[in-house]
Each structure stands twice: as C-alpha cells, then as structure tokens.
Amino acid sequence: MSLNVAQIREQFPILHRQVHGKPLVYLDNAATTQKPQAVINALTDYYTQCNANVHRGAHYLSDEATRRYEAARKTVAEYINASRQEEVIWTSGTTEGINLVANGVAQRLKTGDEVLVTEMEHHANLVTWQQACKRSGATLKVVPINEDGSLNTEQFHALLSENTAFVSMPHISNALGTINPIKELTAAAKAKDALVMIDGAQGVAHGAIDVQDIGCDFYAFSGHKVFGPTGIGVLWGCYEVLKDWPIWLVGGEMIATVSYQDATWGELPNRLEAGTPNIAGAIGLAAAINWLRQYDAADILAHETALLARATQLAEQTDGLTIVGHAAKKIGVLSFILDGAHPADIGFLLDKQGIAIRTGDHCAQPLMKRLNVPGTARASFSIYNTLDEVEMLFEGIKKARLMLA
Amino acid sequence: MNLPSTDEIIDDLEFLDDWEQRYQYIIDLGKALPGLPESQHKEEYLVRGCQSNVWLISEEKDGKLLLHVDSDAVIVQGLLTLVMAAYHNKTPEQILAFDIDHYFAQLDLENHITPTRGNGLRAIVGKIQQLAKQSQA
Numbered sequence: 001m002s003l004n005v006a007q008i009r010e011q012f013p014i015l016h017r018q019v020h021g022k023p024l025v026y027l028d029n030a031a032t033t034q035k036p037q038a039v040i041n042a043l044t045d046y047y048t049q050c051n052a053n054v055h056r057g058a059h060y061l062s063d064e065a066t067r068r069y070e071a072a073r074k075t076v077a078e079y080i081n082a083s084r085q086e087e088v089i090w091t092s093g094t095t096e097g098i099n100l101v102a103n104g105v106a107q108r109l110k111t112g113d114e115v116l117v118t119e120m121e122h123h124a125n126l127v128t129w130q131q132a133c134k135r136s137g138a139t140l141k142v143v144p145i146n147e148d149g150s151l152n153t154e155q156f157h158a159l160l161s162e163n164t165a166f167v168s169m170p171h172i173s174n175a176l177g178t179i180n181p182i183k184e185l186t187a188a189a190k191a192k193d194a195l196v197m198i199d200g201a202q203g204v205a206h207g208a209i210d211v212q213d214i215g216c217d218f219y220a221f222s223g224h225k226v227f228g229p230t231g232i233g234v235l236w237g238c239y240e241v242l243k244d245w246p247i248w249l250v251g252g253e254m255i256a257t258v259s260y261q262d263a264t265w266g267e268l269p270n271r272l273e274a275g276t277p278n279i280a281g282a283i284g285l286a287a288a289i290n291w292l293r294q295y296d297a298a299d300i301l302a303h304e305t306a307l308l309a310r311a312t313q314l315a316e317q318t319d320g321l322t323i324v325g326h327a328a329k330k331i332g333v334l335s336f337i338l339d340g341a342h343p344a345d346i347g348f349l350l351d352k353q354g355i356a357i358r359t360g361d362h363c364a365q366p367l368m369k370r371l372n373v374p375g376t377a378r379a380s381f382s383i384y385n386t387l388d389e390v391e392m393l394f395e396g397i398k399k400a401r402l403m404l405a
Numbered sequence: 406m407n408l409p410s411t412d413e414i415i416d417d418l419e420f421l422d423d424w425e426q427r428y429q430y431i432i433d434l435g436k437a438l439p440g441l442p443e444s445q446h447k448e449e450y451l452v453r454g455c456q457s458n459v460w461l462i463s464e465e466k467d468g469k470l471l472l473h474v475d476s477d478a479v480i481v482q483g484l485l486t487l488v489m490a491a492y493h494n495k496t497p498e499q500i501l502a503f504d505i506d507h508y509f510a511q512l513d514l515e516n517h518i519t520p521t522r523g524n525g526l527r528a529i530v531g532k533i534q535q536l537a538k539q540s541q542a
Contacts, residue, residue, distance in 0.1 A: 020424065344477075345432075345479050349480075375456070
C-alpha cells in the first residue's frame with residue numbers, strides 16, 4: 001500500500017495557509033517538522049483538562065498528569081525499542097542530550113584518551129566534544145568524509161584505537177542527508193571498548209529507531225523533528241551505562257535526600273531530570289509518535305525516497321546547479337549551490353514564492369569549509385510533501401535564476 | 406559612486422507594486438553597487454550574518470562619513486544600496502537624524518531590518534550609527 005499523502009496533508013492545518021499570498025510549500029523539514037492535529041489536540045487537551053505538576057501531587061490531576069507523562073515515556077521506549085523505560089531521559093532536545101553525555105564524559109576522560117567525531121557534524125555534536133576534550137585534556141579526532149559526502153569508513157576504522165574512549169556520530173547528516181552505517185561502525189567502536197553515541201536529530205524523522213539493534217550506548221533526538229512539539233527531546237542511554245552516569249542539572253525531582261550540607265541522588269530516570277519537566281511536551285511527543293506509527297514505515301520510506309529521487313533528477317537537469325552530497329545512501333535532503341547565485345538570494349526569492357527552504361551553513365561551518373562552499377540551499381522533505389511540491393521548487397528556482405541573471 | 410537619493414528610491418519603489426518588480430529593482434541596485442575588491446573582504450571589516458556576510462569600511466572626509474560596503478549576496482547588496490543612499494557621504498548629524506526604520510517602512514521593506522533577519526543589515530545600520538556618534542564625540 002502506498003501512502004495517502006492527501007489524507008496526511010489534511011491533518012496538518014499549517015500546510016493550508018498562505019505565505020506572501022502564495023500557498024505554502026514547506027521544504028524545511030530538517031529544521032523542524034510541522035505538527036498534525038493529533039499533536040495539537042494532545043497539547044490543548046493537556047492544558048485544558050489535565051495540567052498539574054507530576055510525581056508529587058496529592059491530588060487527582062497530579063495523578064492523571066503523572067500517568068499520562070509516564071505513559072509518554074513508555075511510548076517512546078517502545079518506539080525506539082529501549083529495553084527499559086528508565087533508559088528514556090527527557091531533555092529539551094538533541095543538543096541538551098549530547099551536552100548531558102559530554103558533561104559526563106568530560107569528567108571521566110584523561111590525557112591520552114581520544115574522542116572520535118566526523119567531518120559532517122552539526123555544531124551540537126562537535127562543539128560539545130571539542131569542549132569536553134579541552135576540559136579534560138583528551139584529543140578530538142575527526143573522521144574525514146569522502147568527496148560524495150559519505151563517511152570515509154576506512155578512515156573511521158583506521159582512527160579507532162585502544163585510546164578511543166568515546167565515539168559520537170550522526171545517524172543522518174543534516175546538511176547532506178547522508179545515512180551513516182551506524183550499526184557497523186558502532187560494532188567496530190564497541191570492539192575497542194569505546195562508548196558510542198548517535199546524534200539522532202535527523203535519524204528519528206525518517207523511520208523507527210531500534211537502539212538495541214544499533215548497539216550504541218546513547219541515542220539523542222528532538223521531538224520537534226518528528227512532528228512533536230519544540231522544547232522536548234529524548235536521551236536514550238543503555239541502563240548499565242546510564243545508571244551511575246555523572247549527574248547533570250541538580251535541584252528538585254532528581255534527589256533522594258537533602259540536608260543543608262549534602263544530598264544524595266535518586267534513581268533513573270529522575271536523577272538526570274532535575275526540575276519540573278516539560279510535561280505537555282512529553283505528552284505531545286508521544287502523540288506524535290502514536291500518530292506516525294499508524295503509517296507503515298516501508299511506505300513512508302518509499303514516499304520519501306521517491307521525493308528525493310525526483311528532486312535529484314530535476315536538480316541534475318538544471319544547468320549550473322551542483323548537488324552538495326551525493327552519498328549512495330541518503331534521505332530527505334537536497335543540498336545545492338547554483339553558479340552565480342548566493343544561497344541566501346535563492347532562499348529569499350523562493351520564500352517570496354511561498355517556498356520555504358533553508359540556506360546557510362546549516363550549523364556545520366567546518367563541514368562547509370571542508371566542502372569549500374560558503375553555504376548551501378537545502379530543501380528537505382517529509383511525509384506530507386508531494387511530487388507536485390518538488391516540481392514547484394524547481395519552477396521557483398528557475399524564476400529566481402531569471403531574476404538574478 | 407552615483408547613488409540614487411532616498412527620495413528617488415522611495416519614488417521608484419512606489420511605482421512597483423508586485424514583488425517581482427520590486428525585488429528586480431533591488432537586485433539591479435545590488436548589481437550596480439561597486440562593492441569591495443576581494444582583497445578587502447577582511448575579517449576586521451566583516452559583519453557576519455547567519456546566511457550572508459557584509460563588509461563595511463568607513464573613512465571621514467571633510468566632516469562627512471564615506472562608506473564602502475559589500476555583501477556576498479546580491480539582494481543584500483541591493484538593500485545595502487538603500488542604506489548607503491541614506492548614510493554615505495553625510496555628516497554624523499545627518500546620519501543620526503535620519504529615521505532609518507521609517508525609511509524602510511516607507512519602502513515597505515521593514516522586515517529586512519528587523520533583528521530576526523540573518524543578513525547583517527540591522528548590524529550594519531547599528532555600526533554606521535555608532536561610527537557617526539564616535540566621530541561627533
């Protein structure tokens with residue numbers, strides 16, 4: 001069965017609005033996805049019917065809010081195939097998840113240890129490790145990419161050593177769309193006794209994740225990239241690694257006992273979740289996952305593959321257009337530059353036509369430098385995009401070029 | 406450099422009502438901007454935007470500020486020309502007296518100088534006003 005995209009679009013109110021007097025063509029999904037009515041309803045319903053603080057109330061609403069909030073954790077745990085619910089830590093997003101882990105790693109690293117990242121990192125998965133290394137005296141090693149934007153796996157293996165303490169890499173590149181062979185690379189890193197983290201910000205948007213199958217120690221993602229609200233994210237960590245992980249934020253909720261001069265820490269997941277959590281966000285994220293799960297993962301993949309294939313085909317037919325990132329395995333992203341036109345100009349003139357893309361360095365300045373481009377224009381696709389919208393993108397590019405010529 | 410005056414720009418843009426004509430006008434202004442030689446694209450002159458970069462060099466002559474600007478994006482070059490029309494070769498008093506927000510609103514381009522835009526234009530305006538204040542002092 002193929003996806004009924006028209007029926008899916010019906011569920012996204014924002015896709016029916018106009019911008020600059022034109023129907024919105026939203027192709028900035030790698031930045032954030034739009035929200036289906038089911039998610040909007042879950043948030044409204046929570047604040048309309050259920051709002052209360054969790055885990056501490058002596059009243060009906062608090063019990064109900066706690067039940068819904070912990071049910072959301074269970075939904076996420078099932079969706080990513082966590083072996084225990086306590087392995088799911090709520091964060092504000094991928095960035096906080098990586099920071100939580102990097103903070104702990106920095107406390108354990110010592111001079112001579114090495115941390116491995118890749119040339120295709122988003123700043124969130126680069127600056128974190130760079131700073132952790134600076135603090136601890138460890139060395140950051142950067143695995144190069146190939147000219148087509150795929151990871152140089154030979155170099156990955158070559159850079160792995162007995163000194164490798166930690167490996168962090170993206171599941172899917174936000175700037176290029178490259179899908180990394182994370183399972184194979186994780187296995188290689190684990191064989192050297194390194195801990196492995198996957199930056200799943202882009203990975204989570206394109207299909208179900210199985211953290212046990214990947215074999216990593218940590219997987220972080222953001223709710224807003226998978227049709228959920230902003231401000232909620234998930235850090236999954238393997239229980240054995242996470243159970244005595246260095247604490248992150250301290251305060252309420254995460255403690256066991258407190259005196260004026262001392263404190264002891266609670267159990268997972270609370271010990272890594274200080275303060276009142278984003279309750280509505282967690283419930284909204286669970287609603288997003290439940291919404292997404294009604295569709296067949298293979299159908300979604302087939303649809304997104306068809307969108308990217310058509311976009312790539314049209315891009316290759318456009319004179320003076322260079323696709324940035326040609327990895328054999330990629331999804332969701334068409335990054336490109338045009339001769340004689342700055343990406344910002346292209347983005348601006350597409351916006352005027354109702355077409356939303358992203359332009360710039362995509363929070364990956366070292367990668368842009370490595371690729372020797374000032375930045376790119378990036379169209380990124382999701383479940384609700386249509387082949388017609390891909391055509392409109394290229395009509396829009398044509399018009400922009402005429403104006404800039 | 407033969408810059409149009411702010412009044413000429415206001416008159417010109419008033420006649421152009423669809424977005425394509427308006428931005429074609431801005432693009433054409435941008436192309437006519439002399440810009441700066443590549444060798445002057447130095448870090449010290451750079452005002453970094455998230456999407457495009459702007460360079461600004463200034464000098465003072467006969468009590469007036471002479472401004473030389475460039476951008477790597479042509480629409481920003483065009484917008485810079487609008488800014489230059491207001492500020493180039495003017496006294497610090499003239500610069501500080503000029504209501505740039507009102508000017509951009511008259512041009513119906515006020516969204517370009519809101520702080521949310523990553524094109525560095527707001528930063529340039531702030532920098533020029535600061536230069537004017539310094540030279541007054």
